[in-house]
Amino acid sequence: xxxxxxxxxxxxxxxxxxxxxxxxxxxxxxxxxxxxxxxxxxxxxxxxxxxxxxxxxxxxxxxxxxxxxxxxxxxxxxxxxxxxxxxxxxxxxxxxxxxxxxxxxxxxxxxxxxxxxxxxxxxxxxxxxxxxxxxxxxxxxxxxxxxxxxxxxxxxxxxxxxxxxxxxxxxxxxxxxxxxxxxxxxxxxxxxxxxxxxxxxxxxxxxxxxxxxxxxxxxxxxxxxxxxxxxxxxxxxxxxxxxxxxxxxxxxxxxxxxxxxxxxxxxxxxxxxxxxxxxxxxxxxxxxxxx
Numbered sequence: 001x002x003x004x005x006x007x008x009x010x011x012x013x014x015x016x017x018x019x020x021x022x023x024x025x026x027x028x029x030x031x032x033x034x035x036x037x038x039x040x041x042x043x044x045x046x047x048x049x050x051x052x053x054x055x056x057x058x059x060x061x062x063x064x065x066x067x068x069x070x071x072x073x074x075x076x077x078x079x080x081x082x083x084x085x086x087x088x089x090x091x092x093x094x095x096x097x098x099x100x101x102x103x104x105x106x107x108x109x110x111x112x113x114x115x116x117x118x119x120x121x122x123x124x125x126x127x128x129x130x131x132x133x134x135x136x137x138x139x140x141x142x143x144x145x146x147x148x149x150x151x152x153x154x155x156x157x158x159x160x161x162x163x164x165x166x167x168x169x170x171x172x173x174x175x176x177x178x179x180x181x182x183x184x185x186x187x188x189x190x191x192x193x194x195x196x197x198x199x200x201x202x203x204x205x206x207x208x209x210x211x212x213x214x215x216x217x218x219x220x221x222x223x224x225x226x227x228x229x230x231x232x233x234x235x236x237x238x239x240x241x242x243x244x245x246x247x248x249x250x251x252x253x254x255x256x257x258x259x260x261x262x263x264x265x266x267x268x269x270x271x272x273x274x275x276x277x278x279x280x281x282x283x284x285x286x287x288x289x290x291x
Contacts, residue, residue: 038073064078087282092288097155099151099278101279102143102277104275105141105275111133115186138265141262160199160246161240162240162244166237191212200243219254222251261286266290268289
């Protein structure tokens with residue numbers, strides 16, 4: 001079984017095959033199908049699905065709040081045990097909103113960020129607004145990629161108020177590094193939700209851009225009113241006034257995807273974190289420097 005697992009992982013990492021299997025298929029249809037299939041609450045369907053999932057991913061459920069799951073979807077969107085993700089208390093620190101692998105990061109230059117080295121995209125295309133993009137001129141961005149086996153909920157990086165959520169309809173390309181190298185402006189093409197947050201103490205504005213992907217075109221936000229469906233009537237902007245403490249849950253993806261964090265000037269990456277680093281929700285990600 002271990003040999004089969006290793007072989008399947010190697011096959012999945014072959015660029016041409018990976019891109020073919022995860023992008024050159026009916027992406028919307030595959031996403032809708034998994035959304036339906038993953039919610040089937042039948043023990044045999046659940047058990048077989050999870051065994052297949054484990055063949056392609058290193059799934060660790062040891063820190064899950066529940067150890068028995070009703071369905072594949074229940075496992076995807078699992079909560080964690082209390083205290084499993086301690087939050088950095090330093091007020092100068094923006095904590096990582098999620099478990100993730102750090103991708104491209106750096107200063108915003110000429111209104112652009114990088115989805116991967118050598119592949120820039122314009123913030124106005126990502127945000128859907130030049131005014132929103134201008135708020136982060138000279139600021140900092142960090143790309144956080146959630147893999148399928150990771151914890152899929154995301155949290156407030158600081159004490160903050162959510163001022164608005166802008167939903168932008170789009171495609172469902174895979175967001176792994178293979179696709180990021182091949183699909184120009186991928187983040188600006190995919191379905192996404194832009195969360196505008198104001199830090200309580202400083203009044204600084206930050207943004208989290210939750211980018212959906214194949215099999216994942218469903219972003220849920222905990223602070224929206226009961227019955228609110230983000231995608232209904234999109235694209236659209238939803239005004240909010242939700243106060244959240246640092247580390248409080250913001251929402252979740254239905255599978256795994258990407259969050260791009262944008263911060264204003266004078267924020268820098270925390271020591272020891274770089275491209276390829278694995279971070280956990282609550283861990284220090286960006287530090288404010290008054291120098």
